Amino acid sequence: MQYIPLIPLSDLPENTHKSVKQGDKTIALFHYEGIISALDHACIHKGGDLGEGFIQILDAEERYVACPWHGWQYNLKTGKAPNGYKDRQALYDVIVQDGMICVSEKPVKDAFRAEHGSDPLADLRSLNYQTTATSLNVLGISTTNMNRDLPRPSTSETALQNALDIAASKFGAQTKIIKLRELNFRHCEGYYSRHEKACTWPCSISEMDENDGMNEIYRSMVLWADAVILATPIRWGNASSLYYKMAERLNTVQNQITINDKVLIKNKAVSLIITGGQDNVQGVAGQLNSFFADLGFTFPPFNYLGWSRGWIAEDMENNYTRFFKNRYVKRSVVDLVTNTVKLVQQIKQMDASQLQTPKPKISEAGSLSE
Ligand code: FES
Incomplete structure (x- = not known):
């Protein structure tokens, strides 16, 4: 798998997150509970920047970013929406190499926007x-x-x-x-x-x-x-x-x-x-x-x-x-x-x-x- 270096690890201290642009990609990086994770930054609802989202930590497996626009949530580790929803944000693999945070060139899980049954609107x-x-x-x-x-x-x-x-x-x-x-x-x-x-x-x-x-x-x-x-x-x-x-x-x-x-x-x-x-x-x-x-x-x-x-x-x-x-x-x-x-x-x-x-x-x- 090819990895793209994004930013030095020192630019993403523990308990922070932000979006980083590299070429035509913008990736939202998260550093929580000792783990660095990466999601596509543009929310699959209407494109809100997840790098400006709100972190909600329920337990070790249930760590979410809530989109700053309308609150859709994505699991930091899997990109998945909370239980009951099938939506998923694109997830990238992350490695740290020579002090740099690098993400996989392509998502390891693609984004998925589920049909939510019949549309009442x-x-x-x-x-x-x-x-x-x-x-x-x-x-x-x-x-x-x-x-x-x-x-x-x-x-x-x-x-x-x-x-x-x-x-x-x-x-x-x-x-x-x-x-x-x-x-x-x-x-x-x-x-x-x-x-x-x-x-x-x-x-x-x-x-x-x-x-x-x-x-x-x-x-x-x-x-x-x-x-x-x-x-x-x-x-x-x-x-x-x-x-x-x-x-x-x-x-x-x-x-x-x-x-x-x-x-x-x-x-x-x-x-x-x-x-x-x-x-x-x-x-x-x-x-x-x-x-x-x-x-x-x-x-x-x-x-x-x-x-x-x-x-x-x-x-x-x-x-x-x-x-x-x-x-x-x-x-x-x-x-x-x-x-x-x-x-x-x-x-x-x-x-x-x-x-x-x-x-x-x-x-x-x-x-x-x-
Ligand atoms: S754009 Fe993210 S919840 Fe609407």
Whole structure:
């Protein structure tokens, strides 16, 4: 067997690990419990650098490196994933010769990526759009938060339900409402901050947990909806915190443009219902609209319905009644839906296959040496 010298042994003290580049190979070297081992550095999941991974020592046989991107684990001695998984990272033989760590020219065990049964995210992975040339699927997303055991009237959510009812009765739309508070979903865990390619589609968290509630949003918003109507209360001058939790998890959609030059949201419209006892309707609309613009949504004219009663309107017990007695609200819900549906009917005729994206792309970021 041919061996390639990599680095002096003194450059890899006990209890350390790192990746070393040699020609076109990069090898992750590990020195733990008196043993030096070598794995291909690029994780078989999405390419995270195992030389920057976390070491987990359970006992003499069970020593793993966990990938720094999403935590896949590989045994340092065998390259194998933990029990129950058949995946394996490429493993190299190691010798120390004349004080140099040398690794076999070729892996002694090749990498192996196992099929993990049927893929529960196959529809998202292959973007099985459910929209058609004539569909009119209107998705309502309610972001208000309240104790599920103590429900109370919500201005934003009731107006949203009215809007969906109008979309169905007046325009024959298929409608669906998602209440974010009923979805159990994790916060975005910010894998992008480690490496841009660590933010994946479907979301890394969805890949870890097929039951994560955001999968319902991904399916409904990306694959099913022609139009989205999002309703939020105003909290401290901003949208609901649940909205922001969802928005952060939609990084996975926007990052596809940045990383892969791939637009997932095309020919879709968004409108907003923003209600608060106090003010900042325009501020919230501006923030939400800039977010949805970044995903690729189109806006109908006057795409938000706002309601607030001003700084000193602290009589919240009257808010709900005033909201629904108000002629402006009754009319503007109808107007909002009408404008949204009319826009959808137009943009569905547009050819978006060559859609331009004046957004930053990773290929334009430049390199450190420039
Ligand atoms: S776990 Fe390694 S790249 Fe995802």
